[in-house]
Amino acid sequence: MNTEALIPKIGVVTKITQETPDVKTFQVVGLDGKKVFEHKPGQCAMLSVPGVGEGMFSITSSPTNKEYMEFSIKKCGCVTSWLHAMEPGQQITIRGPYGNGFPVDTDFLGKDLLVIAGGIGLAPVRSVINYCRDNHEKYGSIQVIYGSRSKDDLVKYKEIIDEWENDPNMIVNLTIDREQEGWDGHVGFVPNYVKELNPDTSKTVIMCGPPVMIKFSLAGLKELGFKETQVYTTFELRMKCGIGKCGRCNIGNKYVCKDGPVFRFDQMDELPNEY
Amino acid sequence: MLKISLDKLGSLFDAIAEKEALYIPADKAGQPQYMRYQTGMQMTEALNTVRSAKDFFFPQTENLVNFKVSGKTIEIIDPRTEQEDFVVFGVRGCDVRSFSILDKVFLVDPIDTYYENRRKHGTIVSMACTRPSETCFCHTFGIDAAEPEGDAVCWKTEDALYIKANTEKGEALIEKIRPMLEESDDSAVEAQKAATREILGKLPLANFSTEKFGGDVLLKAFNSEKWASLSEACLGCGTCTFVCPTCQCYDIRDYDTGHGIQRFRCWDSCMYSDFTLMAGGQPRLTQKERFRQRFMHKLVYFPANNNGEYGCVGCGRCLSKCPISMNIVKVAKSLEGDL
Numbered sequence: 001m002n003t004e005a006l007i008p009k010i011g012v013v014t015k016i017t018q019e020t021p022d023v024k025t026f027q028v029v030g031l032d033g034k035k036v037f038e039h040k041p042g043q044c045a046m047l048s049v050p051g052v053g054e055g056m057f058s059i060t061s062s063p064t065n066k067e068y069m070e071f072s073i074k075k076c077g078c079v080t081s082w083l084h085a086m087e088p089g090q091q092i093t094i095r096g097p098y099g100n101g102f103p104v105d106t107d108f109l110g111k112d113l114l115v116i117a118g119g120i121g122l123a124p125v126r127s128v129i130n131y132c133r134d135n136h137e138k139y140g141s142i143q144v145i146y147g148s149r150s151k152d153d154l155v156k157y158k159e160i161i162d163e164w165e166n167d168p169n170m171i172v173n174l175t176i177d178r179e180q181e182g183w184d185g186h187v188g189f190v191p192n193y194v195k196e197l198n199p200d201t202s203k204t205v206i207m208c209g210p211p212v213m214i215k216f217s218l219a220g221l222k223e224l225g226f227k228e229t230q231v232y233t234t235f236e237l238r239m240k241c242g243i244g245k246c247g248r249c250n251i252g253n254k255y256v257c258k259d260g261p262v263f264r265f266d267q268m269d270e271l272p273n274e275y
Numbered sequence: 276m277l278k279i280s281l282d283k284l285g286s287l288f289d290a291i292a293e294k295e296a297l298y299i300p301a302d303k304a305g306q307p308q309y310m311r312y313q314t315g316m317q318m319t320e321a322l323n324t325v326r327s328a329k330d331f332f333f334p335q336t337e338n339l340v341n342f343k344v345s346g347k348t349i350e351i352i353d354p355r356t357e358q359e360d361f362v363v364f365g366v367r368g369c370d371v372r373s374f375s376i377l378d379k380v381f382l383v384d385p386i387d388t389y390y391e392n393r394r395k396h397g398t399i400v401s402m403a404c405t406r407p408s409e410t411c412f413c414h415t416f417g418i419d420a421a422e423p424e425g426d427a428v429c430w431k432t433e434d435a436l437y438i439k440a441n442t443e444k445g446e447a448l449i450e451k452i453r454p455m456l457e458e459s460d461d462s463a464v465e466a467q468k469a470a471t472r473e474i475l476g477k478l479p480l481a482n483f484s485t486e487k488f489g490g491d492v493l494l495k496a497f498n499s500e501k502w503a504s505l506s507e508a509c510l511g512c513g514t515c516t517f518v519c520p521t522c523q524c525y526d527i528r529d530y531d532t533g534h535g536i537q538r539f540r541c542w543d544s545c546m547y548s549d550f551t552l553m554a555g556g557q558p559r560l561t562q563k564e565r566f567r568q569r570f571m572h573k574l575v576y577f578p579a580n581n582n583g584e585y586g587c588v589g590c591g592r593c594l595s596k597c598p599i600s601m602n603i604v605k606v607a608k609s610l611e612g613d614l
Contacts, residue, residue, distance in 0.1 A: 247524030
């Protein structure tokens with residue numbers, strides 16, 4: 001790792017896509033037009049708008065994308081509002097990658113994957129979904145259960161419809177919270193939909209979404225017969241350094257930036273309930 | 276053992292300061308603090324400085340990186356200049372130990388090069404305690420106030436200063452001032468050590484031991500109802516974290532100087548409500564959780580990650596400075612019943 005860990009590199013925002021009313025996806029490359037660094041699925045990067053501040057974001061693109069990195073970012077605070085106000089060509093700063101990432105080279109090998117995501121929670125898991133699609137010979141099938149408030153709030157909708165749904169190795173189950181004109185798909189909250197779908201308990205589960213979705217989905221999975229040892233999630237707590245030193249993202253003795261952000265639920269049982 | 280008569284201490288300091296920056300604990304406006312030595316400056320008679328010595332390696336604020344922004348482009352500038360060699364003289368055993376605790380944070384991969392650079396250029400000369408106070412409990416963490424660690428260690432008696440090197444850095448420093456020192460037997464030092472250890476054994480906290488809260492024992496008290504009453508009066512002022520020699524949490528912020536952006540880091544405190552506040556929520560909802568975090572970090576989480584070493588050195592600053600008189604000793608003692 002770069003020993004000057006706190007000094008960032010320059011990234012250029014080459015493309016900005018409006019995904020939902022409050023989510024945009026940013027394509028980022030280095031000054032040389034290439035990726036700033038390589039990463040593993042599930043890892044994060046610290047982006048900043050100088051003068052405004054830094055923020056930790058999951059890298060939405062798969063490592064198999066050799067051209068650029070993508071970040072799907074919801075507008076919800078200071079730095080994110082500045083990012084949303086940007087135009088292509090704008091430079092930002094970037095440092096990373098941070099965190100452990102998903103165990104794609106170990107625990108996930110040969111497994112059927114079940115991805116459960118809610119809202120912007122798709123951003124961190126899209127990386128692992130596309131990574132496993134691009135290396136499909138190493139993994140089993142991929143089922144994605146993804147829900148959002150409305151049809152308009154489904155992130156990466158075009159990619160889901162055009163690519164994932166046409167992938168013979170994938171099953172995609174979309175749901176939205178309330179009935180909406182122009183939506184003939186499933187309506188209802190993610191945890192209930194998971195139970196309705198009754199997925200095979202041999203699958204390895206990856207979950208990311210609002211805490212309430214995580215809580216009830218986990219309970220539902222357990223009812224279906226899943227064990228905590230086969231359910232993974234990715235956390236985000238407030239971070240400043242990204243390297244386990246600034247002291248704020250810890251849950252017990254684990255630092256989310258360094259020891260996480262990916263945890264298996266049986267590991268969470270050993271930690272205080274402060275997340 | 277080498278010694279110098281106390282009436283020549285000023286000229287000894289002058290000799291060191293001639294070669295490199297020297298800092299000594301001195302009184303300023305009635306408050307003992309480390310100051311850059313100038314001829315004539317006297318060492319404080321106080322037991323310890325109000326603030327710890329961590330500033331030398333982990334300053335309260337420091338500039339990490341600068342940016343020049345023009346239009347859509349950004350230029351990154353490393354603002355660091357060459358670090359001068361420096362000597363910190365008269366550091367107590369508790370504060371010396373705090374450096375090795377900070378090392379376990381800043382010198383593990385990825386190394387914090389800002390901290391590392393200062394560590395490389397700094398020489399620590401410790402000073403044995405002779406009058407430990409009622410708030411002292413360094414012995415709880417295996418620190419010997421009568422013979423502290425450090426690159427070199429000093430004992431100040433009524434008429435002389437005795438000095439001994441512990442490391443190469445300490446030997447190099449003594450080499451520079453060797454002509455001013457004279458050989459001596461160590462009987463005065465041994466007598467002082469024995470006297471200090473006798474006082475240490477009579478202190479109010481002499482029997483305060485890690486056995487009661489050691490290992491993962493305190494973790495069992497995580498859900499104790501006592502945290503609510505212990506933290507009830509906490510003002511969230513953060514004084515404990517600022518005077519603490521081992522508290523190392525920091526914030527990173529940007530400041531627009533009008534001529535560019537300075538990104539700086541400054542001390543932060545887990546006692547503050549915005550320390551963990553996110554747009555999406557707050558994992559530590561009340562002062563109870565924040566208060567608990569501080570003690571859990573020092574007595575459970577840090578040891579869990581560092582072969583059992585505690586994140587406390589028993590300097591007693593939080594005991595004497597907390598405006599509501601709450602502190603690590605009271606916390607550990609009142610939770611004993613729950614363990």
